[in-house]
Amino acid sequence: MVQPLNYLKETASQTAGPYVHIGLAPDYAGFDIFETNFSNVVAGPNTKGERIKIEGRVFDGTGAPVRDVLIESWQANSDGKYNHPEDKQQKPVETDFRGWGRICSDFETGIFTIETIKPGPVPGRNGKTQAPHISLWIVARGINIGLQTRLYFSDETAANADDQVLNLIEQEDRRKTLIAQRSDRDGETVYSFDIYLQGDNETVFFDV
Amino acid sequence: MTIERSNSERTVRMAGEYFQRDRNLQPPAYTPNYKTSVTRSPQKALLSLEQSLSELTGPVFNHNDLGPLDHDMILNYAKDGEPIGQRIIVHGRVIDESGHGVPNTLVEAWQANAGGRYRHKKDTYLAPIDPNFGGCGRCLTDDEGYYFFRTIKPGPYPWRNYVNSWRPAHIHLSVFGPSFTQRLITQMYFEGDPLIDICPIVKTIPDEDAIKRLIAPLDLNASIPLDCRAYKFDIVLRGRRSTLFENRLEGN
Numbered sequence: 001m002v003q004p005l006n007y008l009k010e011t012a013s014q015t016a017g018p019y020v021h022i023g024l025a026p027d028y029a030g031f032d033i034f035e036t037n038f039s040n041v042v043a044g045p046n047t048k049g050e051r052i053k054i055e056g057r058v059f060d061g062t063g064a065p066v067r068d069v070l071i072e073s074w075q076a077n078s079d080g081k082y083n084h085p086e087d088k089q090q091k092p093v094e095t096d097f098r099g100w101g102r103i104c105s106d107f108e109t110g111i112f113t114i115e116t117i118k119p120g121p122v123p124g125r126n127g128k129t130q131a132p133h134i135s136l137w138i139v140a141r142g143i144n145i146g147l148q149t150r151l152y153f154s155d156e157t158a159a160n161a162d163d164q165v166l167n168l169i170e171q172e173d174r175r176k177t178l179i180a181q182r183s184d185r186d187g188e189t190v191y192s193f194d195i196y197l198q199g200d201n202e203t204v205f206f207d208v
Numbered sequence: 209m210t211i212e213r214s215n216s217e218r219t220v221r222m223a224g225e226y227f228q229r230d231r232n233l234q235p236p237a238y239t240p241n242y243k244t245s246v247t248r249s250p251q252k253a254l255l256s257l258e259q260s261l262s263e264l265t266g267p268v269f270n271h272n273d274l275g276p277l278d279h280d281m282i283l284n285y286a287k288d289g290e291p292i293g294q295r296i297i298v299h300g301r302v303i304d305e306s307g308h309g310v311p312n313t314l315v316e317a318w319q320a321n322a323g324g325r326y327r328h329k330k331d332t333y334l335a336p337i338d339p340n341f342g343g344c345g346r347c348l349t350d351d352e353g354y355y356f357f358r359t360i361k362p363g364p365y366p367w368r369n370y371v372n373s374w375r376p377a378h379i380h381l382s383v384f385g386p387s388f389t390q391r392l393i394t395q396m397y398f399e400g401d402p403l404i405d406i407c408p409i410v411k412t413i414p415d416e417d418a419i420k421r422l423i424a425p426l427d428l429n430a431s432i433p434l435d436c437r438a439y440k441f442d443i444v445l446r447g448r449r450s451t452l453f454e455n456r457l458e459g460n
Contacts, residue, residue, distance in 0.1 A: 007227075007305045007306065007447060008303065008304075008305045008306070008307055008444045008447075009230065009233055009305065009417075009418065009421070009444060010227075010229065010230060010233065010234075010305060010392075010444050010445065010446055010447075011392060011394050011421060011422070011443050011444045011445070012233055012234055012235065012394060012413045012415070012418040012419070012421065012422060013234055013235060013392060013393060013394055014235070014380075014393065014394045014395040014409060014410075014412070014413075014422070015242075015244075015245075015393075015409060015412075016380065016382075016393045017380060018328075018330060019318065019326045019328045019330070019331060020318075020380070020393075021328065022318040022326055022327060022328050022342075022343055022344050023316050023317060023318025023343075023344045023346075023380055023382060024316055024318070024382060026342070026344055029326075029327065029328040029329065030327075030328065030329035031285075031327055031342060033284060033285055033342045033344060034275060034278060034344075034346075035275040036272075036273055036274075036275070038273075060247040060248050061246070061247035061248070061249075061251075062247050064247075066248065068330070072391070074262070074265075074266060074267065074388050076262075082261060082262075082265040083267075083268070084265035084266065084267075084268060084386075085268070086261075086264060086265050086386075087261055087265055098267065099267065100266070100267035107329075107330070122260075122261055122262060123260070123261050124260045124261075125258055125260055130260060130262065133262070135262050135263070135388055137388070137391055139393055140248065141244050141248075142242070142244030142245045142246075142247070142248035142249070143237070143245070143248055143249075144234075144235035144236065144237060144239060144242070144245060144249075144412045145234050145235055145237070146391060146392075146393060147250065148388075150262075165257060168255060168257070169255060197247075197248050197249065197250055198247065198248075198249065198250060198251055202250055202251065202252050203250075204252075204255055205250050205252075205254050205255070206254060206255050206256070206257045207229065207231075207254035207255065207256045207257065208256075208257045208259055208263045208389050
């Protein structure tokens with residue numbers, strides 16, 4: 001008889017439900033309880049880099065916007081460094097750069113926005129560089145386990161063409177589901193990024 | 209990945225990747241008996257990704273993020289008295305699949321009040337709002353991964369799935385771990401609740417044992433006499449390839 005491996009099993013996920021805001025963003029649920037609320041502002045005013053706004057909606061299989069969605073974002077700063085002790089690159093991280101944002105969609109319109117700076121390219125595997133991107137994690141009622149995806153930038157054509165992760169997507173027309181479209185609005189840089197949970201335009205989600 | 213030499217000359221630490229998530233224990237996306245999942249579940253296969261620095265890192269939280277009463281849901285929204293209901297402590301450890309405690313990680317909790325009503329502008333259940341109960345709390349685990357909350361036992365409540373669907377009493381828990389790959393939201397149920405076995409959301413989980421691990425037992429040893437009962441709930445996050453020592457390069 002061989003010995004058992006004895007690893008524990010990961011706790012099962014359950015949907016965050018319709019009232020996820022109560023715990024993770026109580027100001028959105030309509031009340032004030034914590035001294036600090038986490039927000040969709042990823043980079044403070046002293047963070048260098050190009051200021052951008054990301055705007056989008058999450059759509060369900062019927063084409064309706066998911067208006068109770070909660071998204072978390074995770075990204076590097078403009079030098080391509082994560083605000084985490086395991087990123088050993090000899091680069092500075094601004095003190096007001098968290099790199100992480102918690103974003104709720106609007107209960108009426110379903111629109112979510114992220115206020116941040118455009119990240120730089122970050123190290124990938126085997127010494128290759130990854131195109132600038134933001135990792136996203138999506139939960140809502142009806143989503144049994146959080147969905148992971150990435151947002152890339154439409155003005156990074158060359159870097160995107162070389163990116164290991166984008167190139168893993170065998171169906172080339174699905175790569176575009178991960179690319180946010182850049183536009184200018186009243187002097188502000190806005191990237192549009194809609195997420196499709198189902199259907200012909202279904203966003204590529206990852207098992208990482 | 210990166211190699212780090214510690215101050216002691218003896219050890220070399222290598223930042224390993226995280227274990228593959230066992231999807232047989234996790235609810236699939238499409239679970240038609242939980243009706244909302246029908247239109248909100250991706251239908252195409254997930255793309256398997258090798259982990260990079262983007263996944264091996266994640267947000268770091270510290271005590272500056274938290275207020276002194278954030279973990280005490282009995283007091284953190286009290287206005288002119290304490291909330292109505294059964295006083296309980298929820299406590300346990302956040303550990304990984306190798307059994308290591310996960311220190312300094314943010315655990316966030318939210319729940320209905322004793323009557324089963326959420327303090328949320330979208331909750332229209334006719335049970336009353338408790339003026340002294342907010343229904344959310346958060347804390348950081350200690351060096352061994354231990355966490356605790358003090359709260360009121362939530363009530364079951366009706367929801368629109370079947371004509372007559374009631375959620376078992378539960379507390380939602382959100383946990384981070386040190387990396388973006390470990391992010392987890394789950395629900396803790398209470399030992400002895402007959403609604404657990406017939407809940408379509410519980411039953412999205414295909415594995416009986418995985419369901420049992422979401423049910424917290426009564427823990428009288430951690431209860432406070434004549435004050436508060438306790439329920440113990442351990443949370444297991446994904447494991448990580450263990451620390452490499454230079455005299456044991458193969459890991460564990």
